Amino acid sequence: MPEHPELTIQGWGAPTRPRDATVAPGREGDDGTLVFAPFPPLAEVLPKAARRHLARELGWTPRATPPVAVREIRLAPSRLAEECRLRLVELLGEEHVRTDRDSRLRHAGGRSYLDLLRRREGDASDAPDAVVTPGSTGEAAALLGLCSEMGVVVVPYGGGTSVVGGLSGSDADDRPSISVDLGRMAEVTALDVPSSLVTVGPGMRGPALEEHLGEHRLTLGHLPQSWEFATLGGYAATRSAGQASTGLGRFDDLVAGLTLATPTGVLELGHPPASAAGPDLLGLALGSEGALGIITELRLRVRPRTRAGRYEGWSFRSWAAGLAGLQRLARHDLLPDVVRLSDPDETRANLLMSGGAGARALRGSLRARRHGAGCLLVVGWEGVPHLVRARAKAAASVLRDGGAVRVGRRVGESWRRHRFSAPYLRDSLMDAGLLVETLETAATWTALPGVYDAVRGALREALGSRGRTPLVLSHVSHGYATGASLYVTVLADRDDDLPIQQWLTAKRAATDALVAAGGTLTHHHAVGADHRPWLEREVGPLGVEVLRAVKQRLDPRGVCNPGVLLPD
């Protein structure tokens, strides 16, 4: 396994190399290992037809809008009092308490479009006043106690890939804040093969864990698009979903137990294999986003590793037919492990962006079958070979009954190979004057079509003005018996004068619309700072009070990531 790159301060990719030279997108090689290949600038990344399509659809004039040089990013002096710093040093050691510019910039915010816009514009006002790195649960617990006493805000930091403002560190009382980077707690500490349980530190990343488990022919199998950089503690804190979550389960399902250090004590949660001793308190830590404390250890369910992955593409004549096809699979309990149904706009954009003779031939063959304005479905199965074959065969019969046409394994394989590339492309698109952001929700099969229409309508209205028309590309993924998630990518010509306001207005309109239409506030990105105003609509005023009471008990001085989860 090659060494993994670090996130850049203003985007995705490797900071040690020049932005315009070799940024390293992760792709899977033929043998399933991760390889890092050079990623060229936009003109080479996007085929001419795709660039023309974007320019025509969006009213976008490609232009150079590079980020300011990192040395020009504005960073206010650290507000951490010297007396507080010395007490942190006393606890953790000098090398684990950093207030230098580079450390603070590297821990400023996450990777949402707004986070990136701000840092590209030279604004690092959300940078922490210091970065600390505890090495154990005991140190993390002592750190929380100390910060509570000193009135210093604590923001746990995993991989820095939050897309909902989870790392903004905002605090109504404007207290100094520290970023608690969990990178030193990134080891496998126990592996119980008979019980299929692995115990890991929260700062470990997915690739490192898979490498370790691979030596024992085991896998966790959690593969979000941010897999190269996000951490296991971050997945638990945000209730992440991976690309194969339909079959393998969301991250919540993979957590058998965890340790949560809080300012008032340490909680050991989850009792595998099962317990009926009252409500499951593990659920309080999953999705707690650092607002209740720091997850310092996780006990995760693993499974045998198999190499029998099978990925293929199908086409439906329309979005409605595609949704009905997935629903039918769900009803027959035949949903594949990976499910991704693109709407007509996303299907068209993906085919154009793929470029090449293969994509052109596929477009022609779809037109010939009167699927030219249809929807591509990528499905994938992982597991024991004969079960994969049997499940694929049974699903194929249900899909065919629903009018779907198989378009072959190349489409599925191509998706699998490039599934970690999009975030690198986002950097190039932002460099060329585009707004690029994603949002997500989930809804029952009954509500899903209405949620889809509502979100698209809201985004188009909010972003469509003065000759601009946004492209709203959607797909359904993560299927359940009861419904599915809806993931939306928005591309628009950036308003160069008021880019932040442009997206805030659109995001507000889209969130209002999806919640009103019966969608969940979020399916897997979490609440963070960005979704807080809507939490009460989902859990009710009493629900918010219950969460507040728990926080009050565990974090009475309110120092644990006060800017997330709970509304002001």
Ligand SMILES: Cc1cc2nc3c(=O)[nH]c(=O)nc-3n(C[C@H](O)[C@H](O)[C@H](O)COP(=O)(O)OP(=O)(O)OC[C@H]3O[C@@H](n4cnc5c(N)ncnc54)[C@H](O)[C@@H]3O)c2cc1C
């Ligand atoms: C390009 C891109 C693609 C993405 N794709 C997916 C996807 O496919 N599926 C998905 O689910 N998400 C996705 N995300 C969102 C993000 O990767 C997830 O939310 C991820 O779980 C965050 O993990 P992290 O380690 O980076 O956490 P961070 O971003 O560092 O932190 C996220 C939140 O959790 C808190 N936190 C982190 N670690 C701990 C801890 N140990 N204890 C307590 N609190 C903690 C932080 O304070 C913060 O509030 C994507 C993001 C990007 C930028």
